C-alpha cells in the first residue's frame with residue numbers, strides 16, 4: 001500500500017497542537033486515523049468532527065509513559081482497522097527550566113514522555129510491522145534535537161535521544177520499515193503551557209511570538225507518508241521563515 005489513502009495511522013498526543021492537526025489533515029487525505037492521548041474528551045470531539053466530515057477516526061485514552069497502555073492502544077487500532085501502517089510518536093512535554101532549579105520531577109517527566117513514550121510506540125508497533133512486511137514510524141523531535149539553549153538542556157537531550165533512537169531503528173529495520181524524524185521549529189500549540197519556571201516562561205513567550213501553524217508540521221508528516229515505499233524521508237526540519245531559531 002503506498003500513498004496516504006486507506007492507510008491506518010496511529011497518532012499519540014492527538015488531543016491538541018501538531019497531533020490534532022496531523023489527524024485532521026491525514027484524514028482529509030484519506031487515511032484512517034487512530035487518536036491517542038490522556039484527555040479523552042478532546043479526542044472524542046476531534047474524532048467526532050473528523051467523522052462528520054466523512055473521515056474514519058477512532059480514539060482511545062493512552063498514557064505513553066506506560067508500556068501496557070501503548071501496547072493496548074496499538075492493538076486497539078489493529079482491531080478496529082485490521083492493520084497499522086504508520087505510528088506517529090508525537091506526544092511530548094516541554095517544562096523548561098535552568099538546571100540549577102533542580103526540577104528533577106520535570107526532568108523525569110520529559111524523559112518518560114519524550115523518550116520512553118517513543119520507545120513504547122516502537123515496541124508496540126515493530127513486531128506487527130515486521131509481520132506485515134511494511135510500516136513507518138514518524139517520530140516527533142524538534143529543532144531542540146539539533147541545537148541546545150539555556151533552560152532547554154533536558155528537553156533537548158530528550159529530542160537528541162529521539163533522533164538517535166530513530167537513526168538506530170532506521171539502520172536496523174530499513175528494508176521493510178521506514179523511519180522518519182520530523183523536527184518542528186516554533187509551532188502554535190499548547191506545548192509552552194507545561195513550563196512552571198517563571199523566567200523560562202517569560203523567555204518562551206518572546207521566543208514563541210514568531211510561530212507557524214501546526215498544519216505546516218502535519219504537511220511534513222503527510223509528505224513522508226505519501227512517498228513511494230522505497231523512499232524513506234528520514235529527516236525533515238520545518239521552521240518559521242522569519243525565525244532565527
Ligand code: NDP
Nearest residue numbers: 013015017018037038039063064091092142187189190191
Ligand atoms: P501540545 O502540548 O499541543 O501537544 C502535546 C500532546 O502530547 C497533547 O496531545 C498531550 O495530550 C500529549 N501528551 C502529553 N503527555 C502525554 C502522555 N503522558 N501520554 C499521552 N499523551 C501525552 O504540543 P505540540 O503539539 O507542540 O507537541 C507535539 C510534539 O511536537 C511534541 O513532541 C513536542 O515536543 C514537539 N515539538 C513542538 C514544537 C512547538 O513549537 N510546538 C517545536 C518542536 C517540537 P494529553 O495532555 O491529552 O495527554
